[in-house]
């Protein structure tokens with residue numbers, strides 16, 4: 255629970271505040287960008303919510319915050335905002351919320367399917383979310399983009415008898431996963447669900463393409479809000495920036511309209527524009543390799 259005594263000094267005076275336990279994961283800025291802003295190493299309340307919509311978004315951010323770093327001066331009506339989760343993204347795709355500190359506040363997603371639902375990476379394991387997943391028909395598959403964002407996937411798998419999918423190169427984080435992806439070739443798990451290995455951030459990083467439209471990208475690719483362009487980070491390419499560049503080039507030949515990342519902003523663009531953005535990103539990544547003579 256957030257502690258007002260630790261409130262960061264940049265907070266605008268008023269009901270909502272961020273405290274110094276914030277890990278700067280960006281979740282609140284994605285959910286309520288008109289309220290929360292970045293202050294270097296933490297978020298802060300730039301403007302107090304001015305409308306019921308902004309207040310609801312700020313409450314959703316409070317609930318999604320992995321470290322409980324957002325607080326209100328008075329008891330808040332979070333049960334109402336809580337019922338918003340999983341939050342609709344588009345069609346049958348939802349954002350789970352309740353980001354886990356075990357994945358450094360990574361986003362997770364839920365796809366509702368008549369043949370069995372999918373969880374993409376893992377939120378915190380909470381009775382409320384378990385009930386929500388139960389009401390939606392449970393979880394058949396848990397796709398894990400890479401070793402860092404597995405959070406509490408094992409608990410969800412045990413509860414719902416789900417089949418976890420991870421690349422064998424990252425299986426150390428989930429040694430008893432039911433389905434292992436091997437090599438570099440894309441694998442269709444079910445019609446409309448294709449796993450594409452994208453080594454770079456980690457050796458076994460993969461993305462999931464759904465309906466040739468939604469791409470769940472883990473820590474491989476995201477949207478940069480301020481620069482308004484697709485991005486990836488050499489600083490967190492734990493395995494290889496060169497391999498990540500090659501993986502990105504491979505993705506530029508795949509059509510999709512949504513980027514749904516673990517960390518960073520999601521984005522929806524027409525397929526043609528998405529491809530152009532991706533080709534530009536590949537160009538910037540190649541230039542960064544040439545700059546260091548790789």
Ligand code: SF4
Pocket residue numbers: 272275276277278279280281282283296297315318319320321322323324359
């Ligand atoms: S969601 Fe929480 S931890 Fe993440 S940036 Fe916002 S206040 Fe900080």
